[in-house]
Amino acid sequence: MMTINLDNKISSTQKLLSIQQYEQNIVENTREVSNYWYLGLAFLLEGREEEAQITWMAPFLEFEEESEQWLQQLTEILLNAAQQQEANSNYQLAWVVRQHIKEFFPDDINNILKIIELDIDLNIHALENNINQLIEIISQLTEVPIFDENLLTTVLEKLVYPDPVNTPPFVNQLVETLVPHLENSETIIPLLIGKADAYYRCSNYYMSIYFAEFALRLEPNNLDCIIKIIPPLQRLGLDYIKKSIDWVKKYLTLAQEPIEQIIGSHYLLEAFLTSCESWEESVRAYQKHKSCLSNLVISKSDNETLVRMLPVGSFLLYMEDNPSENRLIRNGLAALCQQVVQKSFPENINTYKQRFNSTRPSLKERPLRIGYLSECFRTHSVGFLAWWLLKYHNRQQFDIYLYSLKENIYDPQQQAYKNEFSDRFHQECFSMVAMADKINQDEIDILVDLDSLTSYGNCAILALKPAPIQVSWLGYDATGFSTVDYFIADNYVLPESAQDYYTEKIWRLPQNYIGIDGFSVGTPTISRESLDISNDGIIYFSSQTGLKRNPHNIRLQMQIIKQVPNSYFLLKSHRSNHQDLQDFIAPIAEAEGVDLECLRFLPSAPTDMEHRANLAIADVVLDTYPYNGATTTLETLWMGIPLVTRVGEQFAARNSYTMMMNVGVTEGIAWSDEEYVEWGVRLGKDAALRQQIAWKLRQSRQTSPLWNGKKFAREMENAYQQMWQNYSGS
Known part of the structure; x- marks a missing residue:
């Protein structure tokens, strides 16, 4: 039996007679066993535990009768005493009393659950042992266990909520053991869904699915449970995406x-x-x-x-x-x-506004505080592209804060951000409102959203407006919130008419809306020989997510392949099974009269560096439309490969256009489907033109603002200062 130091002894007069009076009662009436129970309890509450045990055992040893009824009576007295101590916040005493109840009735599920709750509250190291014991008791039952469901919910909340992801395995075992026996699942389902959410935020998709499916077992048609299964399946990619379709259809x-x-x-x-x-x-x-x-x-x-x-x-x-x-x-x-x-959240928003109205420091008083908000401070296109701006920020003129909405995971890019920004890298498991409060408390002057429509968290925080100036950059496109003041663009990526349909003011940088120092390139893992392509074959290449592919764009690409003799088309899609991509494209190719022997379907490369190295095999890269490449276009241009892109009206349809203009290459820019095919065919047939473009692209590494992260950082800083001057009137 475990004991604990009793720091909170209660007076024996609290609804108990004195020890002396109970002893006198026993002398006067030795057959009244309740006096032994209360005397032992009085000893126990005075910290005299051994004397309590001896007193309780006395009637059983002396009278040898009615032992089961006496045990029930003693346990009821102890339970009432434990509940009284809990009501009075004397948790240590309650814990000690319940340990003795456990000795008399070791299989009492509710008592063990209450002990586990007290273990948590008192930080007693018996927690794992007690949970394992409870699991063993339930597993040996032949009937459905009966227990206090509200108590179980309280215990699980205390076990799970402090750190939903890193809860010990024995806690998950407790969930598996007891939760299926609940008669009322309404209280426990939100807990399981919250646990699924927590795992999803830290990219542990398998555990996220596990807890969402577990919740669904309790209520098979619960939409909140079903919708928590779908995103992690889709993030896992490949065949899991197909599995998600059945779940989505059930949801609909x-x-x-x-x-x-x-x-x-x-x-x-x-x-x-x-x-x-x-x-x-x-x-x-x-x-x-x-x-x-x-x-x-x-x-x-x-x-x-x-x-x-x-x-x-x-x-x-x-x-x-x-x-x-x-x-x-x-x-x-x-x-x-x-x-x-x-x-x-009117109070939070009012608090933010009060700060805006009371503090408008001039640029001479202190450095501007710039906060960057993202789920992607990790190995991700956004995390990579933002790195150069953040790395080259002038730390004397700007205080930089990073707010990560992705929980701590092992990732080299994330670790680089942590090393670079130290205590200014905030990654706490905040709610969205708590994160907005943190941004406000840090007195951020300009909050820069990097994710846009890719992130629920970013959108929620932007809607609350915790900073006086809010800006969107990178991401998919602008969010559309009136609380966002500016959307970063340049003179090419959006047409002049775009301001007509944006709520944000379009802030056009003088040259380009992105600038980086370039890419690291690994060792290629494919060759013409391995793909059975002759040295004089013309290789077209397309590497995009399946989201960006559509039959119309593919038909144009097939028309190019058909018109260029001895040409081949290499295709791969991130997150898609390459067999699925082949099944999608092959019928279109056949309808356009393209021999399927001209097509090669590649699996995704295991690393970005290997992917870039494999790009070198291409003679021409064919872009997608209406959603162009972004990072993939930058990689293509860095590798010195000609690109054919179809320019549209929306931001997503002009990424490649602005990047090509900024490296000084107009060959391959198409303003119609016809031009797209024409450029594709011309670049495939004209080796001299390809060489000329490759030379321009190699030269651009030394001259283009696209490959100058430091210069781009200065342009963004100038923009921030002008935004602040407009706001503060200074």
């Missing part, structure tokens, strides 16, 4: 509300496009998705569940190049979501 079958239908169609589109499934189904899903979004905006709904719509709208960019219409849908949706968020 059960969904009743328009918002639920939008959420479901959003994930269905992601699954269809990423896995290169039926294009016809993708189009139908998109049409329904867009129609539901439009109707929601028109309805001007004020439903609290609108917060789930915060980051929705990215598939408008993938499926069509129609910003004058689609931006208005996104802007309207953002306005509705922002209204709901701000209505939910």
Whole structure:
């Protein structure tokens, strides 16, 4: 038996007679066993534990009768005493009393649960032993265990919430053992969903799925449980994406509300496009998705569940190049979501505004405080592209703070950020409101959002506006929130007319909206010989996620291959199974009269450095439309490879255009489908032109602002200073 020092002894007069009086009662009536129970309890509460045990054992040894009834009576007295101590916050005494109840009735599930709760509160190291003992007791039962469900919920909350991800394995075993026996699952499902969320935030997708599916076992048609299974499956990629389609379809079958239908169609589109499934189904899903979004905006709904719509709208960019219409849908949706968020947290928002009104330091008083907000301070395109700006910031003129919405994971890029920014790198497991409060407490002057529509957390924080100036840069596109003041662009990536359909003011940098120092390149793992391609064969290359592929763009690419003799097309898609990509493209190629022997389907390279090295095999890279490459375009240009891109109207359809203009290459820029094919054919047939472009691209490494991260940092800093001057009037 375990004991503990009793620092909080209670007086024997608290609803108990004195030890002397109980001893006198026993002398006067030795057969009244309750006097032994109360005398032992009085000893116990005075810290005289051995005397208590001896006193309780006396009747059993002396009278040898009615032992079971006496044990029940003693246990009831001890339980009442324990509950009284708990009510009076005397938890150490309660813990000691319950240990003795456990000796008499070691299989009492509720008593052990209460001991576990006290273990947690008192930080007693018996926690694991007690949980394992409880698991063993339940596993040996032949009948359904009976226990206090509210007590179990309280215990699990205390076990799980402090660190949902890193809870010990024995806690998960306790969940598996007891939760299936709950009669009322309403209290425990939110706990399991919260645990699934926590694992998802730190990219532990398997455990996230495990807890979401566990919650679903308790309530098989619970939409909140189903929707927690879908994103981690899709993040795992490959065959898991196809598995997610069945879950999405189940979700849509059960969904009743328009918002639920939008959420479901959003994930269905992601699954269809990423896995290169039926294009016809993708189009139908998109049409329904867009129609539901439009109707929601028109309805001007004020439903609290609108917060789930915060980051929705990215598939408008993938499926069509129609910003004058689609931006208005996104802007309207953002306005509705922002209204709901701000209505939910008026005190926080008022606190932020008070700071804005009271402190407007001039640039001479102190350095500007710039906060960067992202889920992607890790091995990710955004994490890589942002690195150069953050690395080259002038730390004398600017105080830089990073706010990471992705929990701690082992990642070399993330570690580099931590090393570089030390205590200014904030990665606590905050709620979105708590993170907004942290940004406000740090007195950030300009908050820069790096993720845009890729992040629920970024959107929520931007809607709360914890900084007086908020800016969007990188990400997919602008968010559409009126709380965001500026959207960083340049003179090419958005046409002059774009301001007509953006709520944010477009801030055009003088040269380019991105600048980096270049890329590290590894050792190639493919060769012409390994791909059975002759040395004089012309190799076209396309490496994009399945989200960016569509039959129309692929048909244009096939027309190019068909017209260039001895040409081959190498294709791969990030997160897609290359067999799925082949099944998607082969029928289009056959319809265009392209021999399938001209196509090569490659699996994704295990590292970015290897991927870039393998790019060197290409003679020409064919871009996607209406969503161009971004990082992939930068990699292509860095490797000195000619690129054919189709320029559109939306931001996503002009990334390659602005990058090519900034390296001084116009060959390959197409303004129509016809030009796209023409450039593709010309570059395939004209080796001298390809060499000329390759030379320009090699020279651009020394001259282009695209490859000058330090210069780009100065341009961004100038922009920040001008923004602040406009705001402060200084």
